[in-house]
Amino acid sequence: MNTLVxxxxxxxGAAVLTLLLVSVVVFLIASALPGDAxxxxxxxxxxxxxxxxxxxxxxxxxxxxxxxxHWLGGVLSGNAGHSMxxxxxxxxxxxxxxxxxxxxxxxxSAVSVPFALLLGILSAMYRGSLLDRALNIVTLSLVAVPEFxxxxxxxxxxxxxxxxxxxxxxxxxxxxVEEFLRAYAIPVMTLCFVVMAQMVRMTRAAVINQLDKSYxxxxxxxxxxxxxxxxxxxxxxxxxPIANAVAFSMSYLLGGVIxxxxxxxxxxxxxLMVDAVTARDMPLLLACAMLFCAAYLLLVLVxxxxxxxxxxxxxxx
Amino acid sequence: MSGHFxxxxxxxxxxxxxxxxxxxxxxxxxxWSGMVxxxxxxxxxxxxxxxxxxxxxxxxxxxxxxxxxPSSWQFPLGTDYLGRDVLSRLLFGARYTVWLALSAAVIASxxxxxxxxxxxVSPRWIDELASxxxxxxxxxxxxxxxxxxxxxxxxSLFMLLTIAAITYVPGAYRIARSLAVNLNQMEYVEVARARxxxxxxxxxxxxxxxxxxxxxxxxxxxxxxxVLLLSGLSFLGLGIQPPAADLGSLVRENLSGLGDGVAAxxxxxxxxxxxxxxxxxxxxxLPGSQGRGRSGGGDA
Numbered sequence: 001m002n003t004l005v006x007x008x009x010x011x012x013g014a015a016v017l018t019l020l021l022v023s024v025v026v027f028l029i030a031s032a033l034p035g036d037a038x039x040x041x042x043x044x045x046x047x048x049x050x051x052x053x054x055x056x057x058x059x060x061x062x063x064x065x066x067x068x069x070h071w072l073g074g075v076l077s078g079n080a081g082h083s084m085x086x087x088x089x090x091x092x093x094x095x096x097x098x099x100x101x102x103x104x105x106x107x108x109s110a111v112s113v114p115f116a117l118l119l120g121i122l123s124a125m126y127r128g129s130l131l132d133r134a135l136n137i138v139t140l141s142l143v144a145v146p147e148f149x150x151x152x153x154x155x156x157x158x159x160x161x162x163x164x165x166x167x168x169x170x171x172x173x174x175x176x177v178e179e180f181l182r183a184y185a186i187p188v189m190t191l192c193f194v195v196m197a198q199m200v201r202m203t204r205a206a207v208i209n210q211l212d213k214s215y216x217x218x219x220x221x222x223x224x225x226x227x228x229x230x231x232x233x234x235x236x237x238x239x240x241p242i243a244n245a246v247a248f249s250m251s252y253l254l255g256g257v258i259x260x261x262x263x264x265x266x267x268x269x270x271x272l273m274v275d276a277v278t279a280r281d282m283p284l285l286l287a288c289a290m291l292f293c294a295a296y297l298l299l300v301l302v303x304x305x306x307x308x309x310x311x312x313x314x315x316x317x
Numbered sequence: 318m319s320g321h322f323x324x325x326x327x328x329x330x331x332x333x334x335x336x337x338x339x340x341x342x343x344x345x346x347x348x349w350s351g352m353v354x355x356x357x358x359x360x361x362x363x364x365x366x367x368x369x370x371x372x373x374x375x376x377x378x379x380x381x382x383x384x385x386x387p388s389s390w391q392f393p394l395g396t397d398y399l400g401r402d403v404l405s406r407l408l409f410g411a412r413y414t415v416w417l418a419l420s421a422a423v424i425a426s427x428x429x430x431x432x433x434x435x436x437x438v439s440p441r442w443i444d445e446l447a448s449x450x451x452x453x454x455x456x457x458x459x460x461x462x463x464x465x466x467x468x469x470x471x472x473s474l475f476m477l478l479t480i481a482a483i484t485y486v487p488g489a490y491r492i493a494r495s496l497a498v499n500l501n502q503m504e505y506v507e508v509a510r511a512r513x514x515x516x517x518x519x520x521x522x523x524x525x526x527x528x529x530x531x532x533x534x535x536x537x538x539x540x541x542x543x544v545l546l547l548s549g550l551s552f553l554g555l556g557i558q559p560p561a562a563d564l565g566s567l568v569r570e571n572l573s574g575l576g577d578g579v580a581a582x583x584x585x586x587x588x589x590x591x592x593x594x595x596x597x598x599x600x601x602x603l604p605g606s607q608g609r610g611r612s613g614g615g616d617a
Contacts, residue, residue: 022457025453029465140598146549146589147549148552148565148568149568149586149589149590154546155576160575160577173574234488254460255458255459273464277464280468282405285464286465289457289465
C-alpha cells in the first residue's frame with residue numbers, strides 16, 4: 001500500500017511539473033504580443049505618456065520573468081488578475097462560467113463513455129464482422145468531421161425539420177428534469193458524436209490487443225464463454241489502456257466544447273476564452289488556457305491512477 | 318515491427334528501384350474504402366489547384382438578385398448571405414483550406430522528424446531534454462495552444478501557417494522519435510556506427526529511410542488535424558480574415574441561414590468533411606497502418 005502512495009505522489013509531482021512548464025510556455029507566447037495591451041486599450045489616438053502610464057499601471061514595463069512570477073503567485077493565491085475587456089476580476093468571471101461548461105462536459109461524458117465502451121468492446125469481440133467493419137468506417141469518418149457540421153446538421157434535423165428540440169440552450173429558472181434535458185439535448189449530442197468515435201476506436205484497439213494474448217487462448221481452450229472471457233479476463237487487463245483512451249478522447253471534448261459553445265451561444269468557459277482571444281485580453285486568456293491544460297492533465301493523471309489500481313504489474317515499476 | 322521494412326535487405330543509401338512500382342500496384346489493391354478515400358483526396362487536390370479557373374463568377378461579386386437563394390442552374394449551390402455565388406466562393410475557399418493545411422502539415426512533419434532524428438543520435442541528455450519539453454507541449458490541447466498563439470501573433474496567412482505547424486510539431490516528434498529509437502538499436506545501425514559513420518549519416522541514411530512509411534501515414538493524420546484546426550479557427554472568426562475566406566469562414570458567414578437549411582452553410586461544411594474523411598479512409602487502408610485512428614497511433 002505504501003508503494004502505491006509513493007507511486008501516485010510521483011505521478012502527481014510529474015503532472016505539477018508539466019503544468020508549470022506549460023504555464024511558462026503559455027505565458028511566454030502570450031507576452032510575445034507584438035502590439036501591447038496598453039496601446040490596444042487606449043486606441044490609436046492615445047498620447048505616448050498615457051500609454052506609458054497605463055503600461056506601468058498594468059505592470060507591462062517589468063521584465064518578463066518578474067511578470068511571470070507575479071502572475072504565477074497571483075494564480076496560486078486565487079487572484080488571476082483583472083480582465084481588461086470585461087473590467088472584472090478574472091476569477092469571478094471564470095467562477096460564473098465554469099459551472100456551465102462542467103454541466104455540458106459532465107452530461108456529455110455521462111452519455112458518451114458507457115456507449116463508447118460498449119460499442120468498442122462489442123466491435124472487438126466480433127472482430128471482422130459486419131458490425132465491426134461498419135463501425136470502423138463510421139468512426140473513421142466521424143473523427144474527421146468538423147464539429148460545426150455535426151452541430152448544424154443536428155440543429156437542422158431536430159430543431160428545424162422535426163421541431164422536437166430547441167436549437168438554443170435556454171433553461172428556465174426552476175426547470176423540470178425533462179425541460180433541462182431537452183434544452184441540452186442538441187449540444188450534448190453533438191459533443192458525443194465528436195468524442196465517441198475516437199473512444200470507440202481506442203477501446204477496440206485496447207481490447208483487441210488483449211484478445212491476441214495467450215491467456216485468452218488458454219481461457220478459450222478451457223471452454224470459457226466469450227462473454228465471460230471479455231468480462232473477467234480481458235476487461236481487468238484492458239482498464240489501463242481504456243482509461244487512457246477515455247482521457248485522450250476527452251481532450252477532443254475540450255476542442256469540441258469551444259465550437260459547440262460558440263455555435264449555440266452558450267455562456268461557458270470555452271466561449272469566454274474565444275472572447276478573450278478576440279479582445280486580446282491576455283490575463284483572461286491565460287487563466288482559461290491554464291484551466292483547460294490543468295483539466296487535461298488531471299484527466300490523464302486519473303487515467304494513470306486507474307491503470308495503476310487495475311494492474312498490479314504497473315505498481316512494481 | 319521491422320518485418321516489412323525493405324532496407325534491412327537492401328544496402329543502405331539506395332532507394333529500392335521496385336519501390337515506385339510497388340507503390341503503384343499497392344494503390345490498385347486498395348479496399349473499396351481506400352479507393353473512395355483516394356478518389357476524394359485527388360478530387361480535392363485538383364479542385365484546390367484548378368478551382369478558381371472553374372469558378373463561374375468572381376468570389377466577391379454580388380451578382381444574385383436575392384440572398385440565400387436555393388440551388389438553380391444559374392447558381393448551382395445557391396447564393397450566400399450577401400447574394401454571392403456559393404459555388405464560386407467554395408472553389409476559391411478550397412485553395413486556402415487545402416494548400417494552407419498541406420503546407421503546414423509538411424512543415425510540422427518535417428520539423429518533427431528532423432528534431433526526432435537529431436534527438437535520437439544526440440547525446441542522451443539532449444534527447445532527454447528535448448523529449449521532456451515536447452511531452453509538456455503535447456499536454457496542451459492543440460486548440461487551446463493555437464488559440465493562445467492566435468491571440469499573441471494575430472492571424473495573417475503566414476502566422477496561421479506557422480501556428481498550425483508549431484501546434485502539430487510535438488505530436489509528429491513523439492511518433493517519429495518512438496520509431497527512430499527502435500531503429501537506432503537495429504544491428505545495421507550498430508554496424509554503421511562501428512564503421513565510424515557520422516551522426517548526420519546515421520540519421521539520414523540509416524534510420525530515416527525506414528521510417529518513411531509510417532511517417533507518411535502520420536503526415537496524413539497531421540493534415541486532417543490541421544484542416545480541422547484551421548477551419549475551426551475560421552469558423553470562430555479567428556482564422557483567415559475577410560475578404561479572403563476558407564471553407565470554415567464560409568460556414569461561419571452563412572450561419573444565419575442555418576434555420577432555413579440553405580446550401581450556403583452545408584456545402585462548405587460537407588466539403589471539409591469529404592476532404593478529411595477521404596484522407597482518413599485512404600490512410601486507414603494503407604498496408605501497415607491498420608487500426609490507426611485520429612490518435613496517430615497513441616500508446617495503445
